[in-house]
Amino acid sequence: MKTKLMFTLLLIFTVLLTACAGGNDVAEVDDVIKVVWYPNESGQDIKSSREEIGRLISEATGKKVEHQLTTDYAIAIETLVNNNADFAFLGSQSYIQAQNRNDAIRTIAVRSGESGTLDDAKYYSWLAVNVDEQDKYKVNGEFSLDTIANTKFSFVSNSSTSGFKVPSSSIIAHFAQQEKYANLTEEDLMEGGPLFSQVLFGNSHQGSAVNLLTGNADVAAFCDTCVEDYVEIAEGDENTVGAVYRVKDGAAEPFNAIAGKEFTLMNATPVLNEPFVVNMDLIGQEDFDTIQNLLTSDEFANNEKIFSPEGSEQAALFTKKDKERLIAVEDEWYDPIRELSK
Known part of the structure; x- marks a missing residue:
């Protein structure tokens, strides 16, 4: 009777453990790069920017790019944290929240200031x-x-x-x-x-x-x-x-x-300024390097579908007044935002 009871308890424990494990998405690099967008950037007005960024990433990596639009900040963050998105454009506070929950979340680039540097970003x-x-x-x-x-x-x-x-x-x-x-x-x-x-x-x-x-x-x-x-x-x-x-x-x-x-x-x-971020478990180092080189290139900075010239009637993700571009940024740059939460 005692052996039968122990076997039953072990079976129940195994089933529960399997069920819990089955609720987590397994992170792995594949042939699709999923991009999740905040509500701010999900509107029809900057659709051309989203599509151009997707096209360029697809062209650089040879992978299909899928866009996910959202109506809530929390949805975008959850999608990235739960390994259902490879790439996102988040506010600095959201980036810190996401990274606190998934240490595979990492910055890849940030928009510079008019000087083209981080000094006025x-x-x-x-x-x-x-x-x-x-x-x-x-x-x-x-x-x-x-x-x-x-x-x-x-x-x-x-x-x-x-x-x-x-x-x-x-x-x-x-x-x-x-x-x-x-x-x-x-x-x-x-x-x-x-x-x-x-x-x-x-x-x-x-x-x-x-x-x-x-x-x-x-x-x-x-x-x-x-x-x-x-x-x-x-x-x-x-x-x-x-x-x-x-x-x-x-x-x-x-x-x-x-x-x-x-x-x-x-x-x-x-x-x-807000960072572009990636989930390293889904992107992998090779695609990270490829995409970072793309984002920080002159070609990207001079693309008017992404950086609309000041005074242009064409809506875009960013406005270019002078030397604005994307530049690589380290995680530590966002420490001042972290200090606000202490």
Whole structure:
């Protein structure tokens, strides 16, 4: 009887172990390179950029490229982490989150600044309000974070660097000086109270901006580069507090119904540029080297389907104002973003 019981328990344990093991995707290099895109880059407006990048990667590696579009940051991250995607373009916070869960995730290239180097490889995290309501957010004529308490606030996603991590860090640092908010956390900001009356998530930078411009939110966080194809500077200097932006006539979705709407910046914070990343278990070193050489080449930097010249009406993944290009970057470059989570 004892032997039979032990055999039964061993059988049950074996079945459970097999079931658990069967739930994990086995990572291995194959003849297909799967690219997953954030919601920000999944729109029809930059389809030509996605297809061109896919074409070039396929041509360089001799492998088929498949694109996966998403409507949520978490889906893109999960797809990469769970070995269902080889290649992605992520925000720096999302990259760090993904790497913490799968150490095969690695940077392959990042967009430089206008100088063509890492020295100015940055974009901006904005806090914006509607132009006709801007005085509500000023104290003695200057914008003040104190005024965003009890407002309806829109973030992008809690996995977004410029649409959540950077602004939430600034907001917490500011309000933690007040006894009422001394214990304020990121989780508080995601859920609303005690600081905000309501919190929305746009699920993309474009979505967060639209939340503001349609009146669903009073204040919104989003970044400059993700909305630059839809808006134009109307007053002031780009990426400075008080600058006014207007939605362009003929702007593509989701801005097509709000042309002419204006917002102003109450805060603009520089952020390290987003990396292209790969899953090394799926890509392998040979394809990593091949793709990195492609991405950092002059041919790639001068491809107008990917780097649209400033002033061009052709939407693309990036805008080229001067010497912008992709350059190789090491993991350590993103340590300042890691520090925000400590």
